[in-house]
Amino acid sequence: MSMTPIALAASTSAPASSDTLPRGASGFPSPADDYREAPLDLHHHLVRRPASTFFMRLEGDDHRHAGLHHGDLLVIDRALSPRPGHWLVAAIDGELSVLRLERREAQLYLAPSRPGLATLPFEANDDRLWGVICYTIHALPAEGEQPAEPSCSR
Amino acid sequence: MFALIDCNNFYAACERLFEPRLEGVPVGVLSNNDGCVIARSEEFKALDIPMGIPTHKIDPTLRRRVVLKSSNYTLYGDLSARVQQVLAHQVPTLEPYSIDECFLDLRGLQEDWHALGARLVRSVAREVGLPVSIGIAPTRTLAKLANRQAKAQSTRPQVCVWQSANAPELAAHLARLSPREVWGVGERLNARLAGMGVLTAAALRETPDSELRRRFSVVLARTASELNGHPCLSMSDLETPRRSILCSRSFGRPLSDHAALAGALRHHCQRAGEKLRRDAMQASAIGVYLRTNPHHTGTFRHACEWTALPFPSADTQQLNRAAQRLLARLWQPAAYQKLGVMLAELTPRQQSQTTLFDGAEPARREALMEAWDAIRARYGRQALTLGPQPGDASWQMNSAYRSACYTTRWDELPRARAR
Numbered sequence: 001m002s003m004t005p006i007a008l009a010a011s012t013s014a015p016a017s018s019d020t021l022p023r024g025a026s027g028f029p030s031p032a033d034d035y036r037e038a039p040l041d042l043h044h045h046l047v048r049r050p051a052s053t054f055f056m057r058l059e060g061d062d063h064r065h066a067g068l069h070h071g072d073l074l075v076i077d078r079a080l081s082p083r084p085g086h087w088l089v090a091a092i093d094g095e096l097s098v099l100r101l102e103r104r105e106a107q108l109y110l111a112p113s114r115p116g117l118a119t120l121p122f123e124a125n126d127d128r129l130w131g132v133i134c135y136t137i138h139a140l141p142a143e144g145e146q147p148a149e150p151s152c153s154r
Numbered sequence: 155m156f157a158l159i160d161c162n163n164f165y166a167a168c169e170r171l172f173e174p175r176l177e178g179v180p181v182g183v184l185s186n187n188d189g190c191v192i193a194r195s196e197e198f199k200a201l202d203i204p205m206g207i208p209t210h211k212i213d214p215t216l217r218r219r220v221v222l223k224s225s226n227y228t229l230y231g232d233l234s235a236r237v238q239q240v241l242a243h244q245v246p247t248l249e250p251y252s253i254d255e256c257f258l259d260l261r262g263l264q265e266d267w268h269a270l271g272a273r274l275v276r277s278v279a280r281e282v283g284l285p286v287s288i289g290i291a292p293t294r295t296l297a298k299l300a301n302r303q304a305k306a307q308s309t310r311p312q313v314c315v316w317q318s319a320n321a322p323e324l325a326a327h328l329a330r331l332s333p334r335e336v337w338g339v340g341e342r343l344n345a346r347l348a349g350m351g352v353l354t355a356a357a358l359r360e361t362p363d364s365e366l367r368r369r370f371s372v373v374l375a376r377t378a379s380e381l382n383g384h385p386c387l388s389m390s391d392l393e394t395p396r397r398s399i400l401c402s403r404s405f406g407r408p409l410s411d412h413a414a415l416a417g418a419l420r421h422h423c424q425r426a427g428e429k430l431r432r433d434a435m436q437a438s439a440i441g442v443y444l445r446t447n448p449h450h451t452g453t454f455r456h457a458c459e460w461t462a463l464p465f466p467s468a469d470t471q472q473l474n475r476a477a478q479r480l481l482a483r484l485w486q487p488a489a490y491q492k493l494g495v496m497l498a499e500l501t502p503r504q505q506s507q508t509t510l511f512d513g514a515e516p517a518r519r520e521a522l523m524e525a526w527d528a529i530r531a532r533y534g535r536q537a538l539t540l541g542p543q544p545g546d547a548s549w550q551m552n553s554a555y556r557s558a559c560y561t562t563r564w565d566e567l568p569r570a571r572a573r
Contacts, residue, residue, distance in 0.1 A: 050239065051243075051281060052236070052240070052282065054560075054561060054568075055561075055564075055567050056567055056570045057567045057568075057569055058569075058570060059569040059571045059572065060571050060572035062572040062573065063572045073567075078280060078282070079280065091174030092573065094175030094177070095174065095175065095571055096172070096174060096568055096569065096570040096571065097571050097572075097573045098571065098573065099573050112573035113572065113573065117573055130174075
């Protein structure tokens with residue numbers, strides 16, 4: 001497995017602006033200031049369209065084989081068109097449910113992972129569709145540790 | 155051309171978005187404190203449960219068939235902003251009109267209006283998940299009427315276009331419509347119009363302009379002109395500008411203790427100050443009112459007092475000091491049900507002065523309030539408060555059936571079940 005390093009800006013929480021640039025002890029601006037860029041904001045990466053993007057939390061471990069775990073944060077973009085291979089949130093039996101969209105021959109199906117549940121034919125403009133899951137965020141806790149949930153309110 | 159977009163049964167639709175089991179079920183949304191029904195789904199309307207009915211007066215057999223929700227303005231406000239964002243991407247000018255309506259100014263566009271309307275309705279349904287209807291017409295007044303027609307359509311998408319003021323279907327519609335149904339014509343104007351034989355919206359738009367100006371007002375003459383397809387009203391003509399602010403709430407249970415009331419008052423002053431600063435306004439006068447429950451036995455007490463502020467201010471502490479003095483004067487032992495703070499004579503915030511002695515807010519107070527707002531925005535409203543807030547929050551709202559703040563709180567995200 002290979003990894004590409006990504007340069008992360010210094011640990012400032014606010015984007016740099018001329019008012020907030022740090023100054024050297026002499027009071028003169030640091031020459032490095034000219035090269036500063038705004039830090040990378042993960043939210044902008046995950047949320048391309050704020051108006052149509054919603055967050056949910058996955059309940060249940062039936063999709064664990066596909067890397068979707070109980071408690072994972074789901075990033076859902078309602079503006080995306082569902083295509084085979086997408087994981088979807090759909091309203092099934094009055095409940096927000098996570099299933100995979102699959103194509104078999106020419107027909108699309110909502111495919112459950114839980115044994116005993118039926119595969120459901122999926123139509124174009126199916127009104128059970130809630131949105132397409134574009135990312136999941138999975139915490140990696142140590143043994144016996146609870147996965148940390150975001151605690152701030154914003 | 156102008157368009158009015160309105161979210162159908164907005165509050166009920168917001169509740170359904172994250173609770174699909176409510177689809178097809180009669181849903182009613184309750185006022186602050188769960189007092190009465192303020193919004194209804196179509197199924198709820200079909201049961202003939204009227205708007206405004208006190209919650210405890212709903213027939214028990216019907217009560218079992220419906221789902222009641224406490225109002226959740228945090229959720230509704232977030233979804234309303236999303237609807238506006240989706241629309242703003244597609245049209246040049248958008249003017250929000252209320253939490254669930256906005257006008258689009260389509261002047262300068264050359265479009266197939268039906269196609270544009272259908273596209274807007276579909277994109278809101280898809281991207282936000284809420285049903286909307288749209289009326290498109292040459293003026294705002296006509297667009298509002300067209301929207302009502304669109305809502306009456308049983309087919310989807312609900313779009314009604316009146317290409318011109320002379321469109322035959324529009325003329326036929328106005329001939330059946332009471333003037334009261336027209337934007338800006340109230341009950342009183344309607345009665346006076348009836349007195350001079352103007353019984354329909356069609357008759358109103360045929361009344362000579364000079365006569366309307368002479369016998370009524372310029373605004374009504376403009377309304378008639380709008381019905382004839384000439385845009386001449388802006389939103390500010392019909393909306394009273396924000397000249398006052400009111401922060402009030404009924405208590406969950408009656409309060410009589412002066413200290414508890416003072417705590418509730420501090421809370422309201424905080425909110426009033428935040429509203430002022432958000433709108434870059436300052437207030438010159440402040441009022442406090444207190445009242446007991448008018449439906450309960452015992453002496454009814456309603457007390458209200460105003461005072462002028464030493465200088466126009468948007469400083470929460472300044473507002474609170476004045477308000478607490480008023481409360482001390484008003485308070486007598488009684489079981490109070492409601493307390494409110496009112497601000498009046500709002501003016502745009504002046505450039506700040508540097509000293510205390512020239513009758514303006516000192517700059518360092520403004521800086522303090524900026525820091526105050528920033529801290530509360532970042533760490534939550536409980537992080538920094540004006541004095542202790544009552545711990546048991548006995549004066550806080552009853553909202554027994556509130557849905558989660560699905561889109562604004564990490565710990566209240568909707569759950570989606572793996573299948």
